[in-house]
Amino acid sequence: MPFPILRTSFVVLSEIISLLEPNEIVTASFCSKNVERLLKGHFRQRKPSKWRLFMVDYNSNGHVKIVKSIRIPTTVMMAKHISELAGAADKQNELRFLPEFPVIYSEDRLLGTKIIVDYVTDLLNLDIYGLYVDINGTWAIDWINNRQETMLSGIALSNNTNYNWYGDEIMDYELRNARASDWFFISDVSDTFRYNGKLGPADHLVIDPSSHWVTIGNLMNFDFINILIRETRISFSDLNSFLRHWRAGGSHRLAYLNLEFEMDTNFENFDEDLEIVETNEVRKYRVEAEGDDSDYEIQGGYSIQRMDGVKATINCDLRMFLMVVWHA
Template sequence: MNKHHSVCLPLPNNPIHSPIPMPFPILRTSFVVLSEIISLLEPNEIVTASLCSKKVRHLLKNHYQRRKPSKWRLSMFSWGLVDIMTRTVSKRINVMMARHISEQEGTEHKSIEFNGYKGTLDKGLPILYFRDHVFGIKMVVDYVTDLFGLDIYGFTTGSDGLWAFDWINNRQEKLLGGKGLNKNPNYALNEDKTDDDVLIVRNDVSINARFNGKLGPPDVLLLDSDAHWVTCDYLMKSDAIKLFVSFSKLSELELNSFLRHWRAGGSPRLAYLKVRFDDEDTYFVNFDEDLETFETKAWTRFRVVVDDDCFEIREDYIIQRQDGVKATIHCGLGHFTMFVWHSDKN
């Protein structure tokens, strides 16, 4: 056993001498207490604690096998980062990272070690360094997914991370089912529609060549960094469930054309379309008459990702498809949003 002290101890191997509080023999507590403590830790703290010993790692793994954090969403980034979204899109926590050994931090960070690999703890984030970065990324992702019993839900990649699509698809049943679309940075994120897993992918490669046919159309599509090039024709062909277009130069004429296409039965899977205009002063107001839109004061909510990420919609426009499906259109300064009310309630 460790020699434990009841006073603040400097750690000889660590450059940062933070005071050590009074020891608490956690492994001598009951199952109930242990579970309560674990449930109060953030995911990055769980990962750090799991590096203490094999026994603790098994204990934490067992905890998450029993209490699967079903609402947590794990994402990997091709540069080696793993993060977990615990409740909402905005509540994301970096939990572990693999870096190339050439990026090793100086001695200002606390040092850690796992399986013979050296690392540092940077603001609560365990970072391990590897000579083979791809090997390290795989190891770190495997480690975290195994610890929490989670699949990879989202993937963000640069052009050097394309290997990961096949790797992810080979390691789990939930495939990355989307296609990349953007210049950079590239991104893939599995979003919730209802209970289904859907996916966002962005990347800068020739998407059609790489993903078409193999992975099918994307369920969720983010065009977020430089989507000037997105045309009405492109929107019509995307066939996504949720479509986010940022820095758009789409004109009223084009959006009207898209709405006409949708009313005629086009983009049948579309549940959510968010267009952020490049010009923040753009305000879409002129609907073509043949679209038969009408104003509504009704108040409703639309769940974009999880329950905590609901949009409240009021005082907007209604448009109806020829088959009866309705959509609400919200027009604000600099953006245009469309919520489609499918019979499955989105």
């Protein structure tokens, strides 16, 4: 016997909707205009504040993903080019329902991606929280900036191609125009890439892998609280320059810097003017990330003091340089 959902009280409906997964909600919204209006009404009264909506434009496919409070991403809708749909050569647009989520096949995949993002954000009453794009997704940065007042929390950028100068040019544009309040994740950048602009301010920066492009000048121009860079080729002499920059008040917000080197790096004596001394202190520090704050311990190493009195501890070996700043 069919369940009369449209004639059920709002309190009961809210409990039913709360049991559904995000992809199930999006799929259900296509049952009828009445169901769509019902769901929209629910999320305008009870916005799922712990849900995070991510837009993905990667490998020529558009996705909308939802991350719930348990931080497990769920694809709720997808856009693909019509050529990927068998027997649809004479069609411009087609909506199909996979067991997991709806897919819109479109002759203009970029337009299809915009459609699914607009549909899901309107249905769930959510702004775009995070963006994952490769170099073909540059358009999304300006599009998001123009469609919502809320700044993105995070951006993941990847040059997953071998376009060389073309990909480098686009990556340069993305870094200069991307704005996010919390985190940046940058991956698969070519060895030929060079960047002379600033990046940030935000809380977290991760560059992994292919960080060969990062120079000491880039590091000085990164405005982040926590920085992790893997496969770096920064030299020991460059690190002395960075520490001199930090002592003079540069990178003022920095609390945690972790450089993992591609090859063994010889750490000799630090420059005398840095006034670095050895220490046996064992101290704990926290790396704060949304929903995943973690405590760590740093044992011994070296102590350095900024001109304003703020101290930091340095630990290093052949493949790692760790600096923790002890802000008040």
